[in-house]
Amino acid sequence: MRNTRRLIWGLLFLTVAILLVLNEFNVLDFELFFPGWWTLFIIVPSFAGLFKKKRKIDSLVSLGIGIILLLCAQGILEWGMIWKFALPIFIAYTGLKMIF
Numbered sequence: 001m002r003n004t005r006r007l008i009w010g011l012l013f014l015t016v017a018i019l020l021v022l023n024e025f026n027v028l029d030f031e032l033f034f035p036g037w038w039t040l041f042i043i044v045p046s047f048a049g050l051f052k053k054k055r056k057i058d059s060l061v062s063l064g065i066g067i068i069l070l071l072c073a074q075g076i077l078e079w080g081m082i083w084k085f086a087l088p089i090f091i092a093y094t095g096l097k098m099i100f
Contacts, residue, residue, distance in 0.1 A: 004051055012044070036073025042066030057100055061093050 023030040043066035049059030068085075071077040 005048065008048060008051075035075070036070045039066050039070040039073060043070065057093075057096055061089075064089075 019028065019030050022028040042062060046059045046063035046066055050056055050063070052059070068077065068082060072079050072082065
């Protein structure tokens with residue numbers, strides 16, 4: 001498990017480094033701080049939590065929340081849509097929690 005975590009973090013750092021180098025050579029137009037960059041603090045740990053044996057549902061729910069927040073920050077979804085889906089998502093989460 002520890003090796004998997006190190007592998008994921010290593011690949012993440014390598015990807016960021018490659019993107020930064022390609023940005024400096026004007027191969028890509030990449031900004032490190034994009035709208036909604038703060039959602040990565042929710043998405044990355046949640047994604048890493050999916051590889052643990054325990055509490056995968058919690059990681060999956062928080063990953064979904066992080067992705068929805070990122071889509072809202074990017075302007076793909078409207079912020080008001082979150083509240084329309086909050087109750088159904090909460091009910092589905094509670095049902096899944098009871099099943100598993």
